[in-house]
Amino acid sequence: MKITSFDHYKEVYKHSVDQPEDFWAGIADSFLWKKKWDKVLEWNFKEPNIKWFQGAKLNITENCLDRHLETLRDKPAIIWEPNDPKEDHRVLTYRQLYKKVCQFANVLKNNGAKKGDRICIYMPMVPELAIALLACARIGAIHSVVFGGFSAQSIADRILDAECNIVITADGGFRGNKETPLKSIIDDALVRCPSVQKVIVLTRTRTPVAMIKGRDVWWEDEIKKVETQGIKDCPAEEMDAEDMLFILYTSGSTGKPKGVVHTCGGYMVYAGYTFDTSFQYQPNEVYFCTADIGWITGHSYIVYGPLSQGATSLMFEGIPTWPDAGRFWDIVDKFKVNIIYTAPTAIRSLMSFGEEPLNGKDLSSLTKLGSVGEPINEEAWHWFDEKIGHGHCPIVDTWWQTENGGHMITPIAGITPLKPGYASLPLPGVQPVLVDEKGTIIEGNEVSGNLCIRFPWPGMLRTTYGDHERCRQTYFATYPDMYFTGDGCSRDADGYYRITGRVDDVLNVSGHRIGTAEVENAINMHSTVVESAVVGYPHDIKGQGVYAFVVSPNMHDDPELTRKDIMMTVARIIGAIAKPDKIQFVSGLPKTRSGKIMRRILRKIAEGDTSNLGDTSTLLDPAVVEEIKAGAL
Numbered sequence: 001m002k003i004t005s006f007d008h009y010k011e012v013y014k015h016s017v018d019q020p021e022d023f024w025a026g027i028a029d030s031f032l033w034k035k036k037w038d039k040v041l042e043w044n045f046k047e048p049n050i051k052w053f054q055g056a057k058l059n060i061t062e063n064c065l066d067r068h069l070e071t072l073r074d075k076p077a078i079i080w081e082p083n084d085p086k087e088d089h090r091v092l093t094y095r096q097l098y099k100k101v102c103q104f105a106n107v108l109k110n111n112g113a114k115k116g117d118r119i120c121i122y123m124p125m126v127p128e129l130a131i132a133l134l135a136c137a138r139i140g141a142i143h144s145v146v147f148g149g150f151s152a153q154s155i156a157d158r159i160l161d162a163e164c165n166i167v168i169t170a171d172g173g174f175r176g177n178k179e180t181p182l183k184s185i186i187d188d189a190l191v192r193c194p195s196v197q198k199v200i201v202l203t204r205t206r207t208p209v210a211m212i213k214g215r216d217v218w219w220e221d222e223i224k225k226v227e228t229q230g231i232k233d234c235p236a237e238e239m240d241a242e243d244m245l246f247i248l249y250t251s252g253s254t255g256k257p258k259g260v261v262h263t264c265g266g267y268m269v270y271a272g273y274t275f276d277t278s279f280q281y282q283p284n285e286v287y288f289c290t291a292d293i294g295w296i297t298g299h300s301y302i303v304y305g306p307l308s309q310g311a312t313s314l315m316f317e318g319i320p321t322w323p324d325a326g327r328f329w330d331i332v333d334k335f336k337v338n339i340i341y342t343a344p345t346a347i348r349s350l351m352s353f354g355e356e357p358l359n360g361k362d363l364s365s366l367t368k369l370g371s372v373g374e375p376i377n378e379e380a381w382h383w384f385d386e387k388i389g390h391g392h393c394p395i396v397d398t399w400w401q402t403e404n405g406g407h408m409i410t411p412i413a414g415i416t417p418l419k420p421g422y423a424s425l426p427l428p429g430v431q432p433v434l435v436d437e438k439g440t441i442i443e444g445n446e447v448s449g450n451l452c453i454r455f456p457w458p459g460m461l462r463t464t465y466g467d468h469e470r471c472r473q474t475y476f477a478t479y480p481d482m483y484f485t486g487d488g489c490s491r492d493a494d495g496y497y498r499i500t501g502r503v504d505d506v507l508n509v510s511g512h513r514i515g516t517a518e519v520e521n522a523i524n525m526h527s528t529v530v531e532s533a534v535v536g537y538p539h540d541i542k543g544q545g546v547y548a549f550v551v552s553p554n555m556h557d558d559p560e561l562t563r564k565d566i567m568m569t570v571a572r573i574i575g576a577i578a579k580p581d582k583i584q585f586v587s588g589l590p591k592t593r594s595g596k597i598m599r600r601i602l603r604k605i606a607e608g609d610t611s612n613l614g615d616t617s618t619l620l621d622p623a624v625v626e627e628i629k630a631g632a633l
């Protein structure tokens with residue numbers, strides 16, 4: 001299955017395009033199925049209707065756990081490094097992880113969970129988070145993980161949308177010098193969520209929490225019950241390849257976040273295959289993905305991808321800059337990490353501390369580096385290459401999305417010749433195309449356009465939860481018979497792809513997707529705000545920052561205080577991650593005669609480029625633009 005040379009990649013790629021079904025059947029053969037498929041693929045992008053490995057039966061946890069028990073039972077599956085370097089780290093071997101997943105799966109069953117239930121998970125980055133995901137999958141319940149940085153309001157929206165009946169959380173979580181009261185935030189969310197019958201609470205910070213009789217139970221007590229019941233194993237529920245595995249909410253250009261749905265068979269094959277291929281994982285390598293499991297990167301490349309391949313996955317609870325900016329390198333040194341997979345925003349942030357945090361850290365174990373989440377600028381690429389990889393570690397710049405399930409366009413470590421800033425070439429099985437505004441495919445090289453994918457791959461989303469039409473509209477309606485990514489992209493003379501960023505109203509702030517409409521809605525909730533417009537602007541560390549133009553004619557307090565109130569409002573409605581970096585109060589927004597906000601102009605002003613604002617002849621009131629220009633932050 002391993003790709004051995006660049007020529008070999010080209011051969012495999014050609015086969016994957018000429019005979020996709022044959023190619024994917026070959027890949028899928030290396031996984032464990034309870035029953036093999038009757039048909040590899042059935043699809044149309046019109047409805048859309050996408051089915052991979054129809055008729056097959058499986059459970060992804062048997063691939064991640066059971067099948068390794070014979071050969072890898074004592075190999076570390078998860079190494080966990082706590083937030084506080086003074087606290088002991090933990091190691092869970094495949095055997096131990098298997099046992100813990102079975103135990104917690106039985107806890108879920110004891111608390112009424114069944115196949116098909118939706119279970120919301122809101123937890124810190126501790127091994128029990130991975131255990132919770134796998135336990136859900138074990139019994140066929142659909143997990144919906146919500147990142148710890150989201151507010152009660154956002155959690156409630158997600159719980160209601162998916163009609164979750166169980167929530168798994170912790171008393172609190174540690175990140176850097178902060179403690180987040182997770183259970184208390186859940187309590188606020190649940191005021192609006194009558195569907196939730198049970199809340200299972202893990203002890204982490206042991207901060208005081210409300211425990212409601214009949215609803216809230218402690219994780220540890222429930223485990224003890226299972227132990228006294230003498231139950232050791234938990235048979236893996238037999239799932240259809242196209243049964244749902246999980247829902248993960250992500251932001252788009254309109255409305256509330258949508259629940260991207262991934263299914264059991266295709267996702268398993270895709271997460272496993274791409275992990276193995278992109279990183280060229282070798283047995284006994286220690287692999288460290290710095291993402292949070294609350295995002296797709298954590299789902300696919302901390303939990304399912306690595307574990308399905310019997311890898312050792314290192315999980316870190318904290319942040320790169322605490323207690324100091326050498327933390328990642330301490331971890332690499334401590335555990336002799338071979339592969340580190342991180343985000344450009346983290347690299348840029350660590351770069352800004354200079355080389356001092358690298359002093360005395362032994363990084364010689366590193367053999368491969370990875371980047372994900374946003375375009376990586378050349379300066380960050382070279383720093384990563386030279387200071388961290390010491391010039392001898394390939395950097396895989398992996399382009400993909402929540403909706404994709406796994407890597408799409410990426411170098412293969414040690415195989416694909418690299419170019420800084422280029423996600424390079426598609427993985428086998430992935431058929432990218434660039435299209436112009438009309439949807440015509442742009443052939444040839446040295447071109448740019450909107451990035452689409454013209455053929456299905458096993459890890460792609462199947463629907464958006466509870467609203468299939470929204471899925472069709474968002475991804476399959478812009479260009480007929482193609483999946484539209486929302487990204488702009490160029491292809492150079494060598495056929496290498498370079499992602500240039502979103503072409504829709506989605507911002508990428510520190511690698512997190514944030515919809516401008518969502519932030520505007522939150523700002524507009526503030527009592528004195530009449531309307532607002534949010535755009536992105538280049539930010540040295542975050543990649544993009546959030547710039548809000550706000551109309552608030554009747555401010556009671558001084559603007560500084562109102563600014564803070566608006567920040568607080570956004571933190572309440574969405575979460576701290578969506579707080580604007582800049583708020584400019586304006587008397588009106590630039591609009592066309594038909595009432596449309598001219599974002600193009602606002603973007604230019606936010607970028608500090610006011611010399612050429614383009615065509616302003618359709619503006620209703622040109623004076624507004626002059627005022628905004630004069631007051632730009």
Ligand code: 6R9
Pocket residue numbers: 250295296297371372373374375376397398399400401402403423485486487499500501502508511512513
């Ligand atoms: C995995 C993940 C997806 C959006 C995507 C694109 C941007 C991700 C990138 C990249 C350039 C890369 N993006 N990886 N842009 N180079 N290597 O991040 O998923 O949170 O859904 O974000 O992130 O704009 O459309 P998600």
